[in-house]
Amino acid sequence: MAEEKLPRRSEDFSAWYNEIVSRAELAEHSPVRGSMVIRPNGYGIWELMQQALDKMFKDTGHQNAYFPMLIPLSFITKEAKHVEGFAPELAVVTQGGGKELEEPLVLRPTSETIIYHMYAKWVQSYRDLPILMNQWANVVRWEMRTRLFLRTMEFLWQEGHTAHETEAEAEAETLQMLGVYRTFMYDHMAMPVICGPKSDSERFAGALRTYAVEGLMQDNKALQAGTSHNLGQNFAKVFDLQFQSREGTLEYAWNTSWGVSTRMVGGLIMTHSDDDGLVTPPKLAPVQVVIVPIFKTDVEQAVVMGAADAVFRELKAAGVRVKLDSRDSMSPGAKYYDHELKGVPLRMEIGPKDVEKNTVVIVPRVELSKEEAAKPGRKQKLFVPREGLSERVRQLLDALQSQLFDNALARREANSVRGTTSYDEMKALIERDAGFIYAGWCGSAECETKVKEETKATIRVIPFEEFRSAVQPTHCIVCGGEARHEAVWAKSY
Ligand SMILES: [Zn+2]
Numbered sequence: 001m002a003e004e005k006l007p008r009r010s011e012d013f014s015a016w017y018n019e020i021v022s023r024a025e026l027a028e029h030s031p032v033r034g035s036m037v038i039r040p041n042g043y044g045i046w047e048l049m050q051q052a053l054d055k056m057f058k059d060t061g062h063q064n065a066y067f068p069m070l071i072p073l074s075f076i077t078k079e080a081k082h083v084e085g086f087a088p089e090l091a092v093v094t095q096g097g098g099k100e101l102e103e104p105l106v107l108r109p110t111s112e113t114i115i116y117h118m119y120a121k122w123v124q125s126y127r128d129l130p131i132l133m134n135q136w137a138n139v140v141r142w143e144m145r146t147r148l149f150l151r152t153m154e155f156l157w158q159e160g161h162t163a164h165e166t167e168a169e170a171e172a173e174t175l176q177m178l179g180v181y182r183t184f185m186y187d188h189m190a191m192p193v194i195c196g197p198k199s200d201s202e203r204f205a206g207a208l209r210t211y212a213v214e215g216l217m218q219d220n221k222a223l224q225a226g227t228s229h230n231l232g233q234n235f236a237k238v239f240d241l242q243f244q245s246r247e248g249t250l251e252y253a254w255n256t257s258w259g260v261s262t263r264m265v266g267g268l269i270m271t272h273s274d275d276d277g278l279v280t281p282p283k284l285a286p287v288q289v290v291i292v293p294i295f296k297t298d299v300e301q302a303v304v305m306g307a308a309d310a311v312f313r314e315l316k317a318a319g320v321r322v323k324l325d326s327r328d329s330m331s332p333g334a335k336y337y338d339h340e341l342k343g344v345p346l347r348m349e350i351g352p353k354d355v356e357k358n359t360v361v362i363v364p365r366v367e368l369s370k371e372e373a374a375k376p377g378r379k380q381k382l383f384v385p386r387e388g389l390s391e392r393v394r395q396l397l398d399a400l401q402s403q404l405f406d407n408a409l410a411r412r413e414a415n416s417v418r419g420t421t422s423y424d425e426m427k428a429l430i431e432r433d434a435g436f437i438y439a440g441w442c443g444s445a446e447c448e449t450k451v452k453e454e455t456k457a458t459i460r461v462i463p464f465e466e467f468r469s470a471v472q473p474t475h476c477i478v479c480g481g482e483a484r485h486e487a488v489w490a491k492s493y
Helices: 013-023 040-059 073-078 080-089 112-122 167-187 234-238 263-272 298-317 332-341 352-357 389-414 423-431 445-455
Strands: 027-029 036-038 070-072 091-096 099-107 131-140 154-164 194-197 209-216 222-232 242-244 250-252 254-261 289-293 322-324 346-350 359-364 382-385 436-441 458-461 485-490
Touching: 013 027, 013 263, 036 040, 036 154, 040 131, 040 154, 040 167, 040 263, 070 073, 073 080, 073 099, 073 112, 112 131, 112 154, 112 234, 112 254, 154 167, 167 209, 167 222, 167 254, 194 458, 209 458, 209 485, 222 234, 222 263, 234 254, 254 263, 263 389, 289 298, 289 332, 298 322, 298 346, 298 352, 298 389, 332 346, 346 352, 346 389, 352 359, 359 389, 382 389, 423 436, 423 445, 423 485, 445 458
Parallel strands: 289 322, 289 346
Antiparallel strands: 027 036, 070 099, 091 099, 131 154, 154 254, 194 209, 209 222, 222 254, 242 250, 346 359, 359 382, 436 485, 458 485
16 A cells, blocks of 8 residues: 655654544544544544543542533633633523523533532532542633644543532642542553643633643643642632531632543654554553454465464453454555554564464564564564463563653653753753753743743743752742742643
8 A cells, every 4th residue: 555654753743743643543623623523543542541540530539420511601700710711712602492592601611610500509518528520521612723632622521620628638639630640641641741830820710729740742842731720719709619617617618620631642642653653552552452464375364364363362352452454455564554553552463474383473563672673673573472472462562551651751851951041041942842941930920921922932830849850940040030949841732
């Protein structure tokens, strides 16, 4: 199959990304500008993300619920900061059933308002707290500039919403869920995010504090992959979410909200994929192993297909997501190309010689540094005995999962710049997309705005201690005043 090669990442990262999304059949544009059709290959990744996260949410005591998509416009306008943040992106329904509506309704851009309105009905006393809920839903934000998965008008996400007795509990919840995201991104997405609070200007509309997990993509732009907000009592006050305390007084509850979305699929693509196509971490790969049978004659076909089918059944029984590619309209070479493009972690080739030797050939999608390559400079080919195969496949999937993480971490660190003290140097670094720039910040909005206006870079997070540089900056990179924090700057999606 003489498919045209993908654009190279180094030449046109954006075209490369779009082509992967399209050719790996992950998603495409719908007739409505800015909205996205998620195709089975893309949805399969999202489903695996959902399953893993859903389990983590439940393991930390949360339950799923569902709130409606239409919210009275007046709800959104009740919280001043919230409406300011979301007004430009609201989609408003003014007609229904052929009539003008008495009150316009919005398609939820997020569900704080409707959820806290309902919580107010359910909570009377401290005994009703905490409420720990999550919903899987779609939301609509009228975005002007859209990119599939990264920014679309309608997207899928989860939003957790909790209510607590005290600020300390709400803060602990906010940090716990940020930790859940971080663990998920490390362990499943193989994406070494950095974590910490946002600066005030990057805070969620209506929150007391916002924390984020930020990944560094291969073009050295940051991607905010998830956020967790301590909402304080802002929404509780607006929606009368009050409870009788242990002391008998009437108090406002403390809320948190936290979310990740289909944007993570975009992050996954931009973290791992290469010039041959999509690369998917095994834990999130809808197909982890594809078996490609190789034969010429009818006799060979019978032998090879018998062996391939036995391997397929064995792996399936062992819980591996395996596919037997028995399409007879395609050559093995064309199949290799297709599965590489679509990011299948392990390709297994079975031919007559393999059956004879009681082995299979496994080609990992990304080179494993601890495994030997049969021919240097070519795709790594591993000759694996049929005996104990499913165990070996498990090991290789784990090895590939770790390899992707190691590669991404090495790339993140190679593109993290620390110790810069001159603002001119920082500007030059941002200009050439150097990655995460760690530098001192006095904490003033003026300095932050100046950087944003002059370079388009923003403070991604004020990193938690474990992500901070060994030597802490003493001065603000912009004004030279005393540094209150080390901040991480980058251009972002
Ligand atoms: Zn400053």
